[in-house]
Amino acid sequence: MEILFPLIAVLVLLSFLFKGSFLPRWEAAAVSLALAVFVWLAIPWLTRQTAGTIEQWTSDPSRVLDGAVCLVLEGAVMILFCFTAPAGRFRFLRFIPGLLAFPAVVWGWSQVLFSRPGLDFGRLAWVAALATLAVALGGTALIRRLVPDEPSRLEGLFLINLFLLLLTIAATGAITF
């Protein structure tokens, strides 16, 4: 899990960015802002947690299984979106952002917090929130720019989530067995 978790977190973030590129721009901005606010609120809470607590959460089998269910659900939604979007079916799926990015990003910042002493906690919260906002907005825009046609982005989103599902199964197996 120690190895898989960072990879899953990165893929979740990528999935979020790819999915963000299908959202209406106002919604993408709102979700990015919500993510940034979430980070801003989460960091003071994070400063009171120990690395052991975080590690415990990521290695506790029941929590990992809960997480795996969430990952599978979100992955299923994303894959469903990839298949149905070209045909214009289930249009509501287009408006669903990648929600697992919220805990994934916070986990990422927790790693910065635990490995970099001397940071001003208040400042870190602001910087992290702004950086998250910039990455979320910028990343979505960048993907739109690099992969302008929707089918290609859908393929990308599909592959990422497929890979995520495989990793999730592997992680679940590692925990269960």
Place this chain on the structure above:
Amino acid sequence: MRQAKTSRIFRICLIVAAACLLAALVWAVFLRPTRILVVNATLAQQADVALNNDSRRIRLKFADATQLAADGKPLRGTDAVVIFSRGLYLDEGQVSALEKSGRRGVTVFTNTLNNQHVDVQENLTPEQVQTMLDYFRNPSAANYRNGLRYLRRIATPLRRGDRDVNAPVPLLKNMYYHREYGRYFPDHEAVTAYLREKGLYHEGGDRVLFISGLNFPMEGNRAHVDTLITRLTEAGCNVYPLTAEGKAREEMIRALHPDAVIYLPMGRLGDDAFIRWLHEENIPLFNPFPLIQPHGDWIDPLQPVSSGTLTARVVVPEIDGGVGNYCIATQNESDSGFFLYTPEQERIDAFLEYFTRYLGLRRKPHAEKRIAIGYFKSPGKDALLASGMEVIPSLYRFLLRLREEGYDVSGLPATEAAFCRLVHREGSVMGSYAPGAQAEFLRTAHPVWLSRPQYEAWAHETLLPEKYQEVVDRYGPAPGRLLVRGDSLAVACLQFGNVLLFPQPRPALGDDEFRLVHGAGVAPPHSYLAPYLYLKKGFGADALIHFGTHGNLEFTPGKNVAQSQADWSDVLVGNLPHFYYYTTGNVGEGIIAKRRTHAALVTYLTPPYVESGMRQRYSALLDDIHRAQAAEGGDRAIGLRVKREAVRLGLHRDLGLDSTLSIPFTEAELEQLDNFTEEIADEKITGAYYTLGQPYSDQDLITTTLAVAADPLAYETARRDRDAGRITTEQLQDINYLHQHYLPTARRRITALLQHPPKDTAAVAPELRPALACRDALRAASQNELDAMVRALNGGTVFPAPGGDPVLNPNVLPTGRNMFGINAEATPSPLAWEDGARLADETLRQYKEQHGEYPRKVSYTFWAGEFISTEGATIAQAFRMLGVEPLRDKQGRVVDLRVVPAEELGRPRIDVLVQVSGQLRDIAGSRLRLLTDAVKLAAEAPEGGGWPNYVAAGTQAQEKALLDKGLSPVRARELATMRVFGPLNSGYSTGMLGFVESSGSWDDEREIAEGFLNNMGAAYGDEANWAGYEPGLLAAAMASTDVVIQPRQSNTWGPISLDHVYEFTGGLSLAVKTVTGREPDAFFADYRNRHNRRLQGAREAVAVETRATVLNPTFIRERMKGGEGSAQMFGELFRNVFGWNATRPSVLDPKLYDELYDTYIVDAEGLGIHDYLDRVNPAAFQAMTAVMLESARKGYWKASAEQLATTAALHAASTQAHGAACTEFVCGNPKLEHYIAGQLAEADRRAYAATMAAVRNVAATDASEIVLKEDRLADPVQQQHAFARHAGWVGAALGLLLVILLLVRLRRKNRIV
């Protein structure tokens, strides 16, 4: 129509708005209550002010100075401010905020005294200020009420209601009062008349002057005062409560001439002259005090008394020679929400019992007085112990003196020798590990037997149920396991008439001897409680004496001062008048003994200073060195001769110089050798232990006077020559120059004066008079010590005096006085700051010279004795390293710190780590908090001038280490600035001595280091983290330590003669080496010469002491003049050498063991040491030989087979002749026994095995109590790997993304194509 309706509605709204506005205006201008902010009032003053305010139109808000922020936030919305300036320090920002408020129209009044720092008055005319002062300086119910109303009238003149104000009612400035409000008396006759009128006067009762406060009587919040007056009256005293100041007070006291004074206020009772009068008139001074802490905090043993209270209520009264420092009240929140004094009834009872017993000593005939005397002794056959004192002869002389005074000492043996035998037989101390010895003792001795019901009944009468339960939980139900027969418990003691002698038993059962002496964090066993219960309940003692430095009662767990029944030290002394013979040389621990056991100390002399004989021994070498230095271009022949002699004496090894005999030393090396040899030649050494009541011999008087007075005379003469231009300032500051050119003359002049003193002292040159005074004081001391104790036992006073080494502070003479400490709040004093800063700079210079760079972190050991003697120079060193400076208020207290900018500092900001003794923590807690503030300031200071900030780097590294340990970022941040550490559980022990000496229980020195990291790991940084223990924190704080420094302020001990030095500095050094993998440099900050504070390498300091003492035949001969106590010291020296080997072997000369072998085992100098030890203390000799053999077993001594065989044979012979002494090395180490047996010839082996088998059958050693926890720093390499692994996976994921994008793009292109 519709428009008109709208217009009407609009108008109505407008009118309503205008009405509201008007109403608000009227409210704000005429009706709103006046809001008064009261700043810096004590909780008691707050209660007085608030409870006497009867106006609902005055709203009071209280703030302390720290809330008075520079942004003026608390001042917003207030109409007036009242500042109580006592003890207040405001920085510029706070003053400016007040002034700004003043400009906004807020009235600011400061209730100031003339000598106080803060005096801000805003929007008040001088007349109004005076009126306000009249109200607030005469604190009574009416004046507080009217003062607030008057202020309301000035600050908010338009406000309606409660405008009636009465004029201030002046109270008599100096007056007597009593319980009845409004009855004040100009003199004591009026009080007497009042007492008679009220039927409160007791004919023949003690006249007790009671001073309860400077501004008393405060009408209202004085329940504790009234209770004490009532209880004293009920006890038959005639109480004269007084409120007065200055000379008038002194005159009123002189006029009353009371039988005793009870003094509650902060500050001194009077100046030195008045205090002298008080003691000359033999009027005892008692200092109970109310505590500004709630009851819950007070009874919490880990909650220290605040520094302000400690200084004002304990430290200062000690300077006046006060006794009976009981906490009689706490301050608790009342139903009204304010804090009121609550009398602690049990404590008032305790104080009253102490007080009446003390005064009762005056009335009781000597022949009927019952005195209990406790002495200290290690288990086994070793001597009775007291620092620098021969206990047996001292005790004997003291008992003889009591007999002379009329005390019943019947049955006292006719000779000292018989007395000694009796004490060893009847008053022994048993270890729980020796059941055979116990059985032997119970069979041959005549202890007092306590039946279980009797013991339990006394225990229940004396102890709190929960405290007794602690004992039962740990040791089982009474009578326990030690000194027990059937259902009864034995109390080892001797009774001579009305005098009871008893050894202090071990305060906890186990084998960590040092931890036991200096405070085990557990309840004492039944065998410890029994003698203390017996002496009160069974023997019926009228007074208690502890005989010699030091026992263990004061180190049992509990609070630093203001003990409650929950403190063992308090409850076991049990309100008896308690007196303690204590060496003047150990003021640090003496103060703890005094405060924690309600003791009056009676100091005794250190052993006499004697000629070391080293100057004669090295005179030829020194002459040659000086000739070689003087010769132009160096004289090769003399140079070679110097080298030959230095190599022969082994001096080159101490200095790390080469031994090539064909090449002379360089000029620099010669200077090094010269300094070193001069130091050994001038080293002050002490002779045989001192015997109470036995004056120094004439020769000892001369040599001790020389030790005290010669250096100052030499310096003074040189200073005059410098002023006259005969020598330069550099020469004046060169200690060797002074020693060569001025000291010999000074010594000659003083010696001549002392050998032929003139009849008329007026004829003596002024600069020689201090020497004469010193001689007289030394001569008077021994008589004074006995007189003082006798006077104390008569309910008299013990004169107050400072403490410390007489060489450093001759004012401690004559001894026989009650030692006091210093005001920690004023430290570091200006002079100490200069000394400390100079030493810190010298540390950096020397380190840079040796290593080419600055150290990153310097670790200090702080002890109470050094802190007191140097007035905080030790702390000043740490401040200097950090690059901060102390800021003082007008009263000289260090209240704040200034960060020296990096450019001004001109060097890196050096990080520090401080380990403190429990004693220092108890007397100077505020300084430790200040030190932590300094670390925080330094860590936040910006870099500049190209100099790095090692404090910031160290703080970050510590935070990172703690994060890696698994702490939350917030917690890691909090603890990242913790640099002050000390013993766990507010105890006093590192646990190192017991652990090191239990050398059979460890195989690797790293185990000792881990024990040290655990036992010294409590942080003493700030309020939130006081005494907190976080695993791994100390190890994290230790990282990057380059230097360790130990202060040294007394000539009576050195690194080899005092075990605490290797315990603290050796232990710290070993721990640093274990944590960092590198042994730090070690230095001594040497404060022994007032004119030459300096830094000395640890190896050099050890070499000087070993050459001047341990290996010096003159020293050994001097010590051999002493009895069993002096002999015991030889064993201690050997144990300390072993301790250094275990903790920091690099400070020792590798040849030292061989030299010890030659001097003591072979007796190459023919000193007769074997006969001496055989005669006076065979246990010491067994300890010495056992240490040598254990050193060989551990590989510290590379001994030849012959050396081993000789040592083992002597050891075995002694155990056979005298029985095994059963000290730690002798009986507590089966591996050593096996090793010794292996060195013996077959016949000796069998005999030795039989002796030890008999002992071992009864001396099974318990496991050591030292807690060793896994406490290693996280492996940084492992951390790096983890980080690299994460980074690798993130990279891989990004790579994967790139691949996906490329694939998608490729497919898209293909589709397009």
